[in-house]
Amino acid sequence: MIDFLNRNVFQPHPELLVFITVALGFLFGKLRYRTLALGAVTGCLVAGLLLGAQFEVTIDATVKNLFFTMSLFALGYKVGPQFFRGLKKDGLPQVVNAVVVCVTGLLVSWGFAAMLGYGPGLSAGLLGGALTQSAVIGVAQDAIGNLPGLSAAQTKNEENLVAIGYAVTYPLGTILCALLLANVLPKLYKRDLAAESARLAEELDAPGDDPDLSEGYYEVVLRAYRVERPDLAGRTIDD
Known part of the structure; x- marks a missing residue:
C-alpha cells in the first residue's frame, strides 16, 4: 500500500503530501496533556518526520x-x-x-x-x-x-x-x-x-x-x- 501511494500518488504529486503533513500537523498540535501542547509548528514537524520516513518524495x-x-x-x-x-x-x-x-x-x-x-x-x-x-x-x-x-x-x-x-x-x-x-x-x-x-x-x-x-x-x-x-x-x- 505504501509503495503504491509512493509511486502513483505522492511522487507524481508531492504537493499532496505537503498539505497532508500540514493538516496532520495541526491535528497533532491540538493534542494536549495537562498544560502541555505541541502546537502547530511542532505538530507539523512531527507529522513530517513520520510521513517522510514512509514516503520517498523529493521537494524541489x-x-x-x-x-x-x-x-x-x-x-x-x-x-x-x-x-x-x-x-x-x-x-x-x-x-x-x-x-x-x-x-x-x-x-x-x-x-x-x-x-x-x-x-x-x-x-x-x-x-x-x-x-x-x-x-x-x-x-x-x-x-x-x-x-x-x-x-x-x-x-x-x-x-x-x-x-x-x-x-x-x-x-x-x-x-x-x-x-x-x-x-x-x-x-x-x-x-x-x-x-x-x-x-x-x-x-x-x-x-x-x-x-x-x-x-x-x-x-x-x-x-x-x-x-x-x-x-x-x-x-x-x-x-
Whole structure:
C-alpha cells in the first residue's frame, strides 16, 4: 500500500503530501496533556518526520527555499509591531536577555558538538533545534555551501545533516522550553502566569486566544500631531 501511494500518488504529486503533513500537523498540535501542547509548528514537524520516513518524495529546492523564506517573513510581519512596542517599554532588559540566551545556547551547543565529534551539519542542526530557531537552517546551509575543501557530495551530505539534527532536537527543545516557562519559572519568580499572559496580550493587542488560528489583520494605527505654531493651523502641507 505504501509503495503504491509512493509511486502513483505522492511522487507524481508531492504537493499532496505537503498539505497532508500540514493538516496532520495541526491535528497533532491540538493534542494536549495537562498544560502541555505541541502546537502547530511542532505538530507539523512531527507529522513530517513520520510521513517522510514512509514516503520517498523529493521537494524541489526552489519550493523549499520559497516556503522557508515565507515562514520567516510571516513571523517577522506578525511580531514586528509588538516587538518594537515592547522594545520601547523595556528595551534594555529584552536586549540583554536575548544576548544571554543566544550566547549561552551557542556555547552549550558548541561544547556538546565538540564533545560528541559532530561535523558542521549536525552541529548547526543541534543549535537550531535546541534554540527552536528555524533561521539557523538557511544560514547554516549557505555557510556549509561556501566551506572550502568539501566535495559536492560532502557538501550535500552536511546540508542534509542540518535538517536531520534540527528535526531531532526541535521537539525536545520545544517541550523542555514549554515546561520551563509554564511550570518552573512562574514558581521561581512567584508570578501568576495566566494573569500575566492575559495582561500582556491586552497590552500588545494580541488577536484571539489561539495563536495558530488567529487572524493576521490588525486595525490601522492612527497618529495625531500637535501643531505648536498657531499660524500653521488650518494650512495644508502644500502651503
